[in-house]
Amino acid sequence: MSKITTLDEFILHNENLHEDSSGKLSALLRDIGVAAKIVNREVNKAGLVNILGIAGSENSTGDMVQKLDIFANEKMIALLSNSGECAAIVSEENEKIIHLPKVKEKTPGYLVAMDPLDGSSNIDVNVSVGTIFGIYKVQDINEPIDEKSFLQKGVEVVAAGYVLYGTSTMLVYTTGNGVNGFTLDPSIGEFCLSHENIRIPDRGNYYSVNQGYYLKFDVEMRRYIDYCSDLNLRLRYIGSMVSDVHRMLFQGGIFLYPNTRKYPQGKLRLLYECVPMSFVVEQAGGHAINTRLERIMEVTPRSIHQRSTIVIGSPAMVNEMKDFIRKYTLHEI
Ligand code: P6P
Numbered sequence: 001m002s003k004i005t006t007l008d009e010f011i012l013h014n015e016n017l018h019e020d021s022s023g024k025l026s027a028l029l030r031d032i033g034v035a036a037k038i039v040n041r042e043v044n045k046a047g048l049v050n051i052l053g054i055a056g057s058e059n060s061t062g063d064m065v066q067k068l069d070i071f072a073n074e075k076m077i078a079l080l081s082n083s084g085e086c087a088a089i090v091s092e093e094n095e096k097i098i099h100l101p102k103v104k105e106k107t108p109g110y111l112v113a114m115d116p117l118d119g120s121s122n123i124d125v126n127v128s129v130g131t132i133f134g135i136y137k138v139q140d141i142n143e144p145i146d147e148k149s150f151l152q153k154g155v156e157v158v159a160a161g162y163v164l165y166g167t168s169t170m171l172v173y174t175t176g177n178g179v180n181g182f183t184l185d186p187s188i189g190e191f192c193l194s195h196e197n198i199r200i201p202d203r204g205n206y207y208s209v210n211q212g213y214y215l216k217f218d219v220e221m222r223r224y225i226d227y228c229s230d231l232n233l234r235l236r237y238i239g240s241m242v243s244d245v246h247r248m249l250f251q252g253g254i255f256l257y258p259n260t261r262k263y264p265q266g267k268l269r270l271l272y273e274c275v276p277m278s279f280v281v282e283q284a285g286g287h288a289i290n291t292r293l294e295r296i297m298e299v300t301p302r303s304i305h306q307r308s309t310i311v312i313g314s315p316a317m318v319n320e321m322k323d324f325i326r327k328y329t330l331h332e333i
């Protein structure tokens with residue numbers, strides 16, 4: 001039987017790879033691992049305990065809220081409060097930043113941006129959903145934490161990843177030294193290293209976009225989608241970013257969420273969807289840009305819930321999309 005490496009063992013073993021070898025980041029990553037197990041338990045029985053269905057409220061960004069969204073948000077906040085290393089959180093579920101209580105004499109040095117349950121409209125129909133997180137350093141521990149503390153370029157992120165609650169539950173993350181995947185073994189209640197040093201293929205046979213918006217896309221996007229069809233690429237779109245990007249990480253491909261009439265700036269959130277997923281994909285050898293040809297990791301957010309367009313995936317395919325944007329766009333780039 002091959003050696004089992006649990007997430008906690010892996011985090012501790014790789015602690016010295018990060019300049020902050022004090023273990024503070026490790027404590028945060030472990031807390032996220034525990035939160036993922038708790039959320040996973042509820043996601044897997046959602047159909048049984050009447051926590052399905054729209055809670056009736058709307059979240060800070062105007063989306064109808066599923067009860068499991070609220071549960072996941074509360075658990076992530078509670079667990080991230082444990083270590084005392086996280087000063088504040090930005091969550092898709094909360095309009096304002098969430099200040100965490102100080103723990104003993106600790107001075108929290110990190111900030112977390114998260115989407116606690118992305119793709120939650122899929123819960124009712126038993127389709128995969130995910131948690132996305134990005135961890136940033138507090139730039140100046142002597143300054144009060146406010147929204148501006150979070151408006152850091154993606155390249156400042158120190159760790160990022162996601163949890164995919166799918167046919168199995170996986171946690172995939174990076175601290176800037178490659179990407180590793182851990183699969184939850186329910187029999188021992190541990191995330192175990194299952195996919196070491198993930199590398200995205202240079203290209204793939206899949207493209208992932210909401211084809212329903214085809215007629216509302218800009219010409220460069222429509223031309224690229226036609227090109228994918230001409231190449232007989234297969235369309236795979238679940239409507240859950242974590243699931244769609246996760247497939248591409250392993251099989252190659254490209255995920256696109258460009259501007260539409262409803263979302264002229266794009267739908268996905270820069271801080272807690274686009275940047276964390278871009279950090280993971282880049283660390284696996286992929287590319288991530290917006291439709292203005294800017295590298296997602298180089299964009300400085302102007303607000304904590306700012307939306308962004310995104311083109312992310314295999315390097316050869318993102319580069320082809322860049323060529324289509326340069327050739328056909330009617331916008332000033
Ligand atoms: P559409 C889920 O609501 C989400 O934020 C992402 O996970 C997903 O990629 C996208 O929105 C789906 O949006 O407009 O295609 O339904």
